[in-house]
Amino acid sequence: MKVSMTVNGKGVERDVEPRMLLVHFLREELDMTGTKIGCDTSQCGACTVHLDGKALKSCTMLAVQADGADITTIEGLANGDLHVMQESFWENHGLQCGYCTPGMIMSTTALVQDNPNMSEGEIRHQLEGNLCRCTGYHNIVKAVQQASEKMGGGD
Amino acid sequence: MWPKEFDYVRASSVDDAIQQTSDNTDAKILAGGHSLLPAMKLRLSEPGKLVDISRLADLKGISANGTLSIGAMSTHAEIAASADVQQYCASLATACGMVGDHQVRNFGTLGGNIAHADPASDPPTVLVAAGATIHIKRSRGERSVSAEDFFIDLFTTDLEDGEVITRIEVPNLSGHKAAYVKMPHPASRYAIVGVAVILEMDGDTCKSARVAVGGATVSAMRASGAESALSGSSLDDAALNAAASAVQSDISDALMGDVSYPESYRQAMSGVYLKRAVKAALG
Ligand SMILES: Cc1cc2nc3c(=O)[nH]c(=O)nc-3n(C[C@H](O)[C@H](O)[C@H](O)COP(=O)(O)OP(=O)(O)OC[C@H]3O[C@@H](n4cnc5c(N)ncnc54)[C@H](O)[C@@H]3O)c2cc1C
Ligand code: FES
Ligand code: FES
Secondary structure, three states, X not given: OEEEEEEOOEEEEEEOOOOOEHHHHHHHHOOOOOOOOOOOOOOOOOOEXXXXXXXXXXXXXXXXXXXXXXXXXXXXXXXXXXXXXXXXHHHOOOXXXXXXXXXXXXXXXXXXXXXXXXOHHHHHHHHHHOOOOOOOOHHHHXXXXXXXXXXXXXX | XXXXXXXXXXXXXXXXXXXXXXXXXXXXXXXXXXXXXXXXXXXXXXXXXXXXXXXXXXXOOEEEEOEEEEEOOOEHHHHHHOHHHHHHOHHHHHHHHOOOOHHHHHHOEHHHHHHHOOOOOOHHHHHHHHOOEEEEEEOOEEEEEEHHHHEEEOOEEOOOOOOEEEEEEEOOOOOOEEEEEEEEOOOOOOEEEEEEEEEEEEOOEEEEEEEEEEOOEOOOEEOHHHHHHHOOOOOOHHHHHHHHHHHHHHOOOOEOOOOOOOHHHHHHHXXXXXXXXXXXXXX
């Protein structure tokens, strides 16, 4: 089945099986392997991308469902310079192995765009859809706090 | 993980979706996909055809005109953020805001949630307590069923093949005190126990109460013993204790459990969460 969508500002079109998940479309059809597969059961958030500006677990949507959509992945977040959230993860050492990081960054940029005034407690709560097996979350929370201050309502 | 092969079609209208799923019992409706796709990836569900209703404008939108009308394709995030829902039935906004995580809330829908009828879901419990009505379309026309009669058993509803939920109607409860509280599963965030209460107050006296329980039970259900214990009381400790023990008997025939959270634990927690729900409702 034919699908076309915009990925990181660029139009793409492919003929795919209906059962192909969006995450496989990105990783295998487009060779964009920044988006990770952690659990493959909709729990861990490593596969988070933005669909029409909203955070989505891309292992939980078919590529054909995303036909016509505007997708942003971790590869498309930086605009020349790193995105503020990427920079904050770097500066606060918000990662160790880095496997959860693309999903963490896509999830938290969407969260902060919606609400740049989250308290530390709210940030921790809102991270419930993203799992990290390394950091213990403290530095991730610090990174999100720093980015929120800088983003102040939009990026 | 790849689901088994299937055909995919985008329904052109609600009637088209009805026809495509009536003609073929192997076909399933696809809304947000946030319950169906995980089940298909695990091969717990293997439909031969998916009929995507997510682009049908008829199934979208929330309006408040005497009663609240929520299109089946409304996402949990839209419902949680809706001023109309907050005014008419704030506890439904609370429940939808507690579903899973923000990514799931962006794409999972109320129609899909209730059709799936996971016993650990949140919105069904509030819909049962609120006396909501589910509106359904089928080839023979339309019908409606109360939320209380809609949820039958584990993953089992009154819905038949070839039927599409079009909207969920909720009475205006803005004059009532209401709350939904849940004990979330530490990993999945689904409800281990969820309790919804809707109280009609006259000063400090509770004129009438509606109580529903989910998570602990095979489906969301009314707890009439707890309702009687609260009604006519001043919601003092004695009344709350009586209601907490009544709710445990109300649900005793419908309990559900697992290794981590056995039936007896969930039953005991239903009493605790009932008290918390009443206190939260009174603010
Ligand atoms: C990680 C995760 C955590 C979650 N946590 C929670 C939680 O804490 N609480 C909670 O309540 N839920 C939770 N959910 C479930 C979530 O609410 C789902 O989005 C919802 O149950 C299904 O909605 P959907 O639109 O995605 O439906 P789909 O997955 O598309 O469909 C589900 C079922 O309903 C049928 N269907 C869908 N729409 C209609 C319709 N209009 N008419 C007739 N049949 C229809 C489909 O055929 C299918 O059988 C969670 C899901 C995930 C992935
Ligand atoms: S891989 Fe999608 S949520 Fe874990
Ligand atoms: S940094 Fe390793 S999983 Fe998060």
